[in-house]
Amino acid sequence: MQKLQTKAEILINKEIAPGYFKMALRIEGFAGNVRPGQFLHIRAGMGYDPLLRRPISVHRISGRQGIVELLYKVNGKGTQLMSRRSKGTFLDVVGPLGNGFKVPKGQSNFVLIAGGMGVAPLVALADQLATYRKKAITVIIGAKGAGSVVCVKEFQEIGAKAIIVTEDGSRGDRGLVTAMLEKVIRDFDIRKTSLRTRSYSLADVTIGDYAPEVGLYACGPMSMLASVAKIAKPYKIKTQGSFEERMGCGVGACFGCAIKTQRGYERVCKEGPVFDLADIVWD
Amino acid sequence: MKKINTERALEINIGGLKLANPVMTASGTFGYTQECGELIDAAGLGAIVTKSITLEPSQGNPPPRLWETTAGLLNAIGIQNEGLDDFINTKLPFLKSVGARVVVSIAGRCQQDYKMLARALNNTTVDAIEVNISCPNIKHKSASLLFAQDPDSTSYIIRSVKKQTNKPVIAKLSPNVTDIGLIARAAEKAGADALSMINTLIGMDVDIARARPRLGNVTGGLSGPAIKPIALAMIWQAYHCVKIPIIGIGGIMSTEDAVAFFLCGASAVQIGTANFVDPAAAGNIIRGLRLYLKNRNMKNIKELIGQLKL
Numbered sequence: 065m066q067k068l069q070t071k072a073e074i075l076i077n078k079e080i081a082p083g084y085f086k087m088a089l090r091i092e093g094f095a096g097n098v099r100p101g102q103f104l105h106i107r108a109g110m111g112y113d114p115l116l117r118r119p120i121s122v123h124r125i126s127g128r129q130g131i132v133e134l135l136y137k138v139n140g141k142g143t144q145l146m147s148r149r150s151k152g153t154f155l156d157v158v159g160p161l162g163n164g165f166k167v168p169k170g171q172s173n174f175v176l177i178a179g180g181m182g183v184a185p186l187v188a189l190a191d192q193l194a195t196y197r198k199k200a201i202t203v204i205i206g207a208k209g210a211g212s213v214v215c216v217k218e219f220q221e222i223g224a225k226a227i228i229v230t231e232d233g234s235r236g237d238r239g240l241v242t243a244m245l246e247k248v249i250r251d252f253d254i255r256k257t258s259l260r261t262r263s264y265s266l267a268d269v270t271i272g273d274y275a276p277e278v279g280l281y282a283c284g285p286m287s288m289l290a291s292v293a294k295i296a297k298p299y300k301i302k303t304q305g306s307f308e309e310r311m312g313c314g315v316g317a318c319f320g321c322a323i324k325t326q327r328g329y330e331r332v333c334k335e336g337p338v339f340d341l342a343d344i345v346w347d
Numbered sequence: 348m349k350k351i352n353t354e355r356a357l358e359i360n361i362g363g364l365k366l367a368n369p370v371m372t373a374s375g376t377f378g379y380t381q382e383c384g385e386l387i388d389a390a391g392l393g394a395i396v397t398k399s400i401t402l403e404p405s406q407g408n409p410p411p412r413l414w415e416t417t418a419g420l421l422n423a424i425g426i427q428n429e430g431l432d433d434f435i436n437t438k439l440p441f442l443k444s445v446g447a448r449v450v451v452s453i454a455g456r457c458q459q460d461y462k463m464l465a466r467a468l469n470n471t472t473v474d475a476i477e478v479n480i481s482c483p484n485i486k487h488k489s490a491s492l493l494f495a496q497d498p499d500s501t502s503y504i505i506r507s508v509k510k511q512t513n514k515p516v517i518a519k520l521s522p523n524v525t526d527i528g529l530i531a532r533a534a535e536k537a538g539a540d541a542l543s544m545i546n547t548l549i550g551m552d553v554d555i556a557r558a559r560p561r562l563g564n565v566t567g568g569l570s571g572p573a574i575k576p577i578a579l580a581m582i583w584q585a586y587h588c589v590k591i592p593i594i595g596i597g598g599i600m601s602t603e604d605a606v607a608f609f610l611c612g613a614s615a616v617q618i619g620t621a622n623f624v625d626p627a628a629a630g631n632i633i634r635g636l637r638l639y640l641k642n643r644n645m646k647n648i649k650e651l652i653g654q655l656k657l
Contacts, residue, residue, distance in 0.1 A: 066385050069626050107624065112418040112572045112600070116623055158386065158626060310413045312420065313623045315386065317378030317398070319427045320413035328406050329427060334382065 179284025
């Protein structure tokens with residue numbers, strides 16, 4: 065797919081939770097070609113510190129309006145600069161980059177699992193899944209505490225079942241998203257045709273009767289993705305995960321963002337950022 | 348008539364490598380252009396210097412491979428590439444199909460590797476060979492030094508490459524040396540048609556919270572605007588030691604940066620890290636240089652080379 069470098073107008077850039085910003089960009093050139101799971105490579109400032117662009121995954125896509133939304137957390141010089149950019153100014157972006165989520169034919173029961181900022185690309189994916197005729201979408205959102213739980217409303221608005229888990233228990237269940245995933249999978253044991261239900265009322269969600277119907281999509285820190293892969297493996301659930309790595313070029317030229325797969329080192333920016341979790345070699 | 352002059356104002360001959368303009372992309376920053384295709388006009392560049400190739404496919408170093416520093420970038424990629432055969436069979440035909448001039452960068456672990464690479468590439472359509480004897484991220488079979496840190500190794504490798512090819516041979520030098528003049532002269536004496544300098548500076552950074560290095564390879568090579576002053580000083584020094592042309596590399600981000608390199612003695616430049624920051628950088632610098640010459644009524648870029656006033 066064609067990659068372009070263009071100037072995108074900032075339509076919205078506002079803090080939606082402490083440290084979390086939502087940015088809407090009008091991208092004339094390629095908004096219509098952006099797919100969930102892909103990213104934009106953004107020049108946050110004009111100087112040389114920070115020097116490199118910042119890869120930010122797409123959060124929502126309104127192709128017809130030419131608008132792409134980003135959700136980012138301020139945690140360094142680059143995102144800090146981005147957060148200070150005002151509405152009406154233009155941002156230098158390269159995109160759309162990388163390979164997004166691939167939803168195989170026949171999948172109808174979707175479990176999305178997000179750790180922290182991992183929710184950002186999963187909203188775009190949920191938007192896509194919501195257009196399917198036959199679907200059940202469950203989203204497990206994990207965060208450190210209530211203050212960093214974002215996007216619940218977005219998921220609910222598109223008809224997804226949202227389960228919230230916080231490490232400190234300040235909102236939703238207390239614990240890790242991965243523990244909740246295990247519970248969800250076990251309760252709706254995909255190897256059985258009869259479903260059991262549990263107190264958190266997922267009775268209305270029919271997580272598939274057999275594996276091919278179920279698709280698991282994850283985004284979050286590396287340790288979380290490793291756990292998700294381990295949990296999903298015995299159930300033979302097809303699991304895709306979106307990875308983050310420091311990038312140089314963002315287009316596959318520099319081999320800086322390598323990740324170890326069964327096929328050798330691959331590039332997060334080019335072969336990824338979405339990988340089949342079964343292909344990753346975890347160290 | 349005047350238009351023809353401006354069109355040709357950037358033409359340059361680098362040791363037999365005739366280029367329409369003196370701006371190339373530096374090795375490792377542009378892949379083999381397949382990756383960046385639509386973002387840049389490869390045919391409009393002076394040449395593409397490919398990512399270094401090795402005889403056999405090479406998997407590269409363990410991640411993390413990159414770390415951003417103040418106005419710089421540390422990398423320890425370790426020359427991940429698919430090897431010589433793949434280059435000849437797929438990468439080179441692609442580069443030629445988009446109309447690019449191709450300088451192939453070769454890297455090896457011993458003199459024999461370089462010799463075999465040069466021999467195999469001599470019968471291909473590559474326009475020149477850049478001999479990477481200065482990558483700080485690969486280990487060599489017998490030496491603890493980079494080849495480019497030792498005048499004898501430099502001479503030995505360049506000489507054996509020259510014997511295998513009639514393409515222009517460019518020796519890529521390392522800044523991690525005590526006397527760049529000594530190495531530059533050794534390369535020239537061994538028959539190098541040009542020098543390209545500088546490769547990255549060995550550097551590292553530390554994550555103090557975990558007391559661990561930032562790079563999987565512990566140390567890496569520093570590039571970007573942070574190293575420009577070092578590159579300029581080394582080119583200025585080498586310029587007075589050799590007669591062969593020098594291709595300047597090191598943190599060039601703008602036309603102004605490039606002009607400084609020409610003034611210090613470079614006959615051409617390579618754009619590296621800037622490609623990551625702005626894929627349009629190399630193209631902008633070509634246009635910028637043309638305008639710079641026009642505004643000063645200079646007929647050719649050659650009038651700038653080494654013209655630093657002391």
